[in-house]
Amino acid sequence: MTAPVIRRLVATLVAVSVAMLLACVALVSAAALSAFEREVRPALEQEAAALGGVVAAPIETAISLGVPLDALPGVAAYFETVLAGRQGVAWLVLAGADGTPMVRAGPRAEAFEPAPPEGAAARRLDAAYDTRLRLGPVAEAPRAFLHVGMSRAPLEAAIADTRWDVLIVMLVGAILAIELLRYVLERAVTGPLAAADRLAARLAAGDLAVTADDAAPDEAGRLARLANALARRLADRRARLEWLAQEVASGGAAAARGAAAVLARVAARFGMGAAEPAMPGAATARLPLFLFVAAEQLSTSFIPLLGRDLARAGGAADPGMLAAVAIAAFVTAVALATPPGGRMAARRGPRATILAGGVIAALGFLGAALATTIWGFILARILCGVGYALVSIACQAQMVAVAPRGRLAGTLGGFTGAVMTGAVCGTAIGAVLADRIGQGPTFLVSAAMVGLVLLLALRGFPRGAPATLAMPLGLAQEARLALRAPAFLALLLLAAVPAKLVLTGFVFYLAPIALNDLGLSQSAVGRYVMLYGFCMLPAIALGGWIADRTRLGPALIWGAAVANGIALALPFAAPLELALPVAIAITGLAQGLAAAPMLAAVAAAARPEEGATAPVLLAFLRLGERFGSMLGPFAAAALLAGAGMGQALAAIGVVSAATGVVYALAMLLRRAVRPAIGVPA
């Protein structure tokens, strides 16, 4: 009864906090943007005056040589020559002494409005800032005027870009605030309350072996200590009862039977299990994961460029290929380190795993910051990849271990949500950081963030390995086990791998190229690609919610694949500049909805009795996804080179839709077969 109330309270608190934060940022941004024009306008007018001085020089010469301006030839051609090399100039106008335009040139020359001779030297018109220079001897009345119009279009474009940047920073700030609030509330409020609730429920059910974590110095700790004292007293009473029963039993067989019956009733009423401390909530793993993924993604936007620059500096014959090697090395390291990471999480526990992964990743980021050669950089990225694999598998294992019964899909959806929010925030802020402080220092920021992750893990992750985590087996054995689980195999080959193929092949490879070919700026391309993450975030939560409460999980999985296929057909029905962003958004929504059901399906496909536990299958799923991620760009590149953009999109779409349909048929077949052989669903 209390849980919904608490959740509502927490949601309200988060909403109010974020709303206040956004309002503050919006106000400051609006003020900054209006100041932007005030700051930029004088610079533009200075530029206009400098340009005007240069342009006016030969006209002044003509005047000083006595050439009548109405007989001076070539003014328009001269203006055009000047304008040819300049983007921001809206017009150059030569006006007579009375202000009447004599010669106009420039892309917005028709928007020039004549100015009276006694008017201000600088004025703002709709299309441009107009700066006027007088021509002729200083001591005499002006012979003519030269007007230089500096276009407002670049300024407006810069303001629009800044607006986007501010919006992105606002969204990232909001997401960060939500993550931090979630963590703080989980640790300080909802976690202890939920623990107390569970404790009370188990005590009420007679389980006297349960103990609450009473280390906290606050009210939650006091409550836990009281509850533990109560449980201990009850346990003492029961022990005394057992002693009395033994004493009574020594009095004869009938008494012994009576005492045993009483004891049996007491045992039936009160649980006699082993002591089991309450586990912390999922948020203990979610915030470190979010921070770690954000740290890793800070460098996403510039790693190809940095790799290419380092390769060039080393005199490499093909810098582009070496830059690709740097990217591939990271993905490969993640793929190869994930299964051993899973085993380490099971054997040594998530805490040891995340600490090891964090240290390795921090070393990798430091190495990347200090790398002066491409090979040093590649080595550093391999360390980052190994660290990424260990940290992500540790956080995932921790989340699985603490997932409330019946809410596994929602909890694992939280894992994907943390990864996605971290990726979106990291990518967005990383580009801004690299612009401001440079690429090397951005890696240092990543290392510092990993330091924070290590601190959180030290505080929040319990020591040792949770009993719920089974020991993963060798990769080959894992593969054998995974392949023996047909439901998992279908999920892997028909859903997980194709989804990654679409992600890296379409969203990260074909879409940027196509958008770039349409003439969009790099930042605009980046914003469109980020649509994927922004659409995916809410969809992940929604997908988790649906899967936990309905039987629509499998439908979401195959529906997402089919929706992806349809989205990739959009460029055939609408102009590319509209179809591509919509397709990216649909891909984000579809894959977000399918994320949690896919993880739940993995858990459902597990066969712990045969060793194919959920962590083993999850590790194998990640491996398969890495394979799909590596395959995507190569497949897209080959299709693009061989058949063109439209065909490449269509081919990837067909693969996605077809695998989705086959997965749906497989699920139908499974459902039809199970009742027939009497297997419980």
Add this chain to the structure above:
Amino acid sequence: MMPASRRALLATAGLGLAAPALATGRPPRILMILFRGWEEACDGFRDYFAARRMPVDLVVRDVAQDLSRVPALVREARTMRPDLVYLWGTTLTMAVLGPWDAHDPDRHLSGIPAVFNIVTDPVGNRIVRSRAAPGRPVTGTEYIAPVAVQVEAIAAYRPFRRIAAPFNPLEQNSARVVEEMGQLLAARGAALQKLPVPVRADGRPDPSAIPALLREARAGGAEWLYIPPDTFLNDHRALLTQTAIAEGLPTFSASERFVAFADGLAGLVSRYTSVGAFTAFKAEQILTGGRDPGSIPVETLTRFSYQIRMETARLLGAYPPVGLLRIAEPV
């Protein structure tokens, strides 16, 4: 006096030709043979040494446009044995040095390094084998801008379809430039009206024919009058340029004097003093740098002056386009 054996050696090697002056400590002696008297290029040549504080002994001879005086001056040079011979003008240089591939030691100067100044097309006129490697102990400077560049310069002032060019048919360098101009104009779809100045019975061009030539140009529809590098026209530059104004013909010249010291409208020119100084720089390389003249390339200045006489522009109502005023040098 230097030993005879050394003199023989030095007579064939430019490297040592200046050594006598250096060895004896006396200033190098330069025999300057001029075609039409001392003018600005000679000023530039002399002033260069003064600016460099390099004493030189200049011995000046002027043929006053009479090439029949050349053999006597060649003989004088052989007797004088100067450290360097300075030659002014294309026609005189050709007469003193002869063709590089048909050199006659009896008629032409030999055994003494030479520099030439105010010369057009020294390769076409066979003064040197090539600009990069003269092929004889001779080097020097050119002074007119490449003809193609001059054509562009005329078009930058005012577009045209037809140009008229008077010239002295007896001056080979002038005729060659007009010929090249004709080919360039034909290539861009324009026409050149060649106007050779009639030659009188005494074998000299007739200056009184100039007004009639310009009327002919006007009647033929010429939009520009091009004045090639031509000593005869230079001598009559006032008549030529004033008649052009009277006929409403803008003039464009290849050399400075028609604009700077007459009423020509415009010209893309090397300043004579600058060309003279550049020639002196090459002379210095021979006299004190020990360079073989045959190893010093023949060059022109890399920058030219676009001179415009504004009064003529006003009289003709042909003001320069404003873009040209950025680079032009109003006179």
